[in-house]
Amino acid sequence: MKDKIVLVGFMGSGKTTVGKLLSKVLKIPFVDLDEEIVKRTNMSIPCIFEKFGEERFREIERKTLVEFLLKPKNLVISTGGGAPTYKNNMELINKNSVSVYLKTDFEKLWERISKDSNRPLVRLGKEKVRDLLKRRLSHYEKAKIIIRTDELTPEEVVKKILPEVS
Ligand SMILES: Nc1ncnc2c1ncn2[C@@H]1O[C@H](COP(=O)(O)OP(=O)(O)O)[C@@H](O)[C@H]1O
Numbered sequence: 001m002k003d004k005i006v007l008v009g010f011m012g013s014g015k016t017t018v019g020k021l022l023s024k025v026l027k028i029p030f031v032d033l034d035e036e037i038v039k040r041t042n043m044s045i046p047c048i049f050e051k052f053g054e055e056r057f058r059e060i061e062r063k064t065l066v067e068f069l070l071k072p073k074n075l076v077i078s079t080g081g082g083a084p085t086y087k088n089n090m091e092l093i094n095k096n097s098v099s100v101y102l103k104t105d106f107e108k109l110w111e112r113i114s115k116d117s118n119r120p121l122v123r124l125g126k127e128k129v130r131d132l133l134k135r136r137l138s139h140y141e142k143a144k145i146i147i148r149t150d151e152l153t154p155e156e157v158v159k160k161i162l163p164e165v166s
């Protein structure tokens with residue numbers, strides 16, 4: 001396994017959950033960009049959005065993403081759902097890793113995220129979040145590997161990814 005693996009996809013698609021499992025199976029370190037940002041700022045994601053706004057969050061997210069993409073070591077990186085859509089982040093991801101898009105049906109995503117207060121964008125409401133996904137699809141679909149995750153457990157998603165990255 002020569003490259004970093006970067007998981008992309010909408011909120012609730014399983015990037016954090018699957019990323020952790022995948023890193024364990026591959027025995028390489030795991031980085032969750034959101035968790036990294038919370039650690040560095042000592043603030044929750046909703047708090048960053050509230051205090052500094054989404055643009056500032058995207059800049060912090062981009063800086064953290066680039067730092068880990070350029071590290072000279074194998075990593076599994078789980079991005080936040082908006083990372084691939086900001087500036088040329090998706091191009092950088094594809095240049096420096098094997099990108100994997102966890103593609104999931106919106107209704108299933110909404111079921112998973114709608115009650116989770118840790119995602120500020122959920123407050124936009126179901127129809128606006130559905131539109132957000134539609135607007136982002138073209139970015140996610142630039143990933144080198146696309147895995148349909150509907151009806152799969154996180155473990156089954158990992159099993160689908162492994163042959164594609166080995
Ligand atoms: N394949 C899956 N099947 C069922 N539930 C899942 C699956 N992947 C993730 N989940 C659940 O969905 C929620 C969001 O998962 P998470 O890994 O945080 O997604 P993301 O990081 O893409 O936002 C969590 O409660 C997680 O347990």
Ligand SMILES: O=C(O)C1=C[C@@H](OP(=O)(O)O)[C@@H](O)[C@H](O)C1
Pocket residue numbers: 009010011012015016034045079080081082083118119120121
């Ligand atoms: O889709 C987005 O813009 C976001 C997704 C979140 O990460 P997850 O995709 O892990 O929920 C987090 O980065 C923030 O709430 C913004």
Ligand SMILES: [Mg+2]
Pocket residue numbers: 015016017034078079080
């Ligand atoms: Mg996540």
